[in-house]
Amino acid sequence: MTIAPTIGVFALQGDVREHARCLEQAGAKAVAVRRPEELEAVDALVVPGGESTTMWKLADAFELLEPLRARIKDGMPAYGSCAGMIMLADRIEGGIEGQQTIGGIDMVVRRNAFGRQVDSFESDIDFAGMGPLRAVFIRAPWVESVGSDVDVLARAEAGDRIVAVRQGPLLATSFHPELTGGCDVHSYFVEMVREL
Numbered sequence: 361m362t363i364a365p366t367i368g369v370f371a372l373q374g375d376v377r378e379h380a381r382c383l384e385q386a387g388a389k390a391v392a393v394r395r396p397e398e399l400e401a402v403d404a405l406v407v408p409g410g411e412s413t414t415m416w417k418l419a420d421a422f423e424l425l426e427p428l429r430a431r432i433k434d435g436m437p438a439y440g441s442c443a444g445m446i447m448l449a450d451r452i453e454g455g456i457e458g459q460q461t462i463g464g465i466d467m468v469v470r471r472n473a474f475g476r477q478v479d480s481f482e483s484d485i486d487f488a489g490m491g492p493l494r495a496v497f498i499r500a501p502w503v504e505s506v507g508s509d510v511d512v513l514a515r516a517e518a519g520d521r522i523v524a525v526r527q528g529p530l531l532a533t534s535f536h537p538e539l540t541g542g543c544d545v546h547s548y549f550v551e552m553v554r555e556l
C-alpha cells in the first residue's frame with residue numbers, strides 16, 4: 361500500500377484524539393468510527409484506552425459489536441491499547457457480569473491486574489526489540505496466558521508480566537503509548553497495516 365492507509369479509531373468511548381494524533385504522525389489517515397458504515401470504510405482499526413465495560417455496552421447499543429467481530433474475523437488489522445487490549449481478547453478475567461469482548465487474540469487478559477487507579481505507573485519497557493520505550497499503565501490489564509499463535513512483544517519490569525502481544529494482524533498493549541509523546545507503537549502498527 362503506497363498511499364496512506366485509512367485507520368479508524370473506535371470513537372464511542374476512550375482517548376480517541378490522542379490515538380488519531382499518533383496515527384497521523386505515523387503516516388496514516390485517521391478517522392473516527394461510531395457506525396457500521398464508518399467501520400466498513402477503514403483499512404484497519406484502533407481500539408483506544410478507556411473503560412472496556414462501557415465500550416462493550418456502547419458497541420452493543422450502537423450495533424457495532426457484531427460488525428466489529430465480523431471485520432476482525434475477516435482479517436482486518438486492529439490495535440488495542442489498555443481497554444482496547446481487553447476488547448481484543450478472546451477471554452477475560454475480572455470482568456463485570458456478562459462482559460463481552462470483540463475478541464480475536466487467543467489470550468486471557470486480566471482486567472485491572474496492576475491494581476487500582478492509584479497504582480498507575482510509568483516504566484521503560486523493551487517493545488518488540490525496538491529498545492526502551494516509555495510506557496504508562498493506568499488501571500492496566502496484563503495478559504495471563506497466550507495461545508501458541510500469539511507472539512509476546514513486551515513484558516513489564518514489574519513482575520515480568522506480558523504487556524504487549526501480536527497475533528497476525530492484531531496487536532495489543534496494556535499501556536498507552538499515545539499518552540507519553542512517542543508514537544513508536546503506532547508506527548509499528550501502521551507498518552503492519554502496510555505489509556498486510
Ligand SMILES: NC(=O)CC[C@H](N)C(=O)O
Pocket residue numbers: 408409410411412413441442443444446471472498499500501
Ligand atoms: N486505561 C484503561 O484503558 C483502563 C482499562 C480499564 N481498567 C478497563 O477495564 O477497561
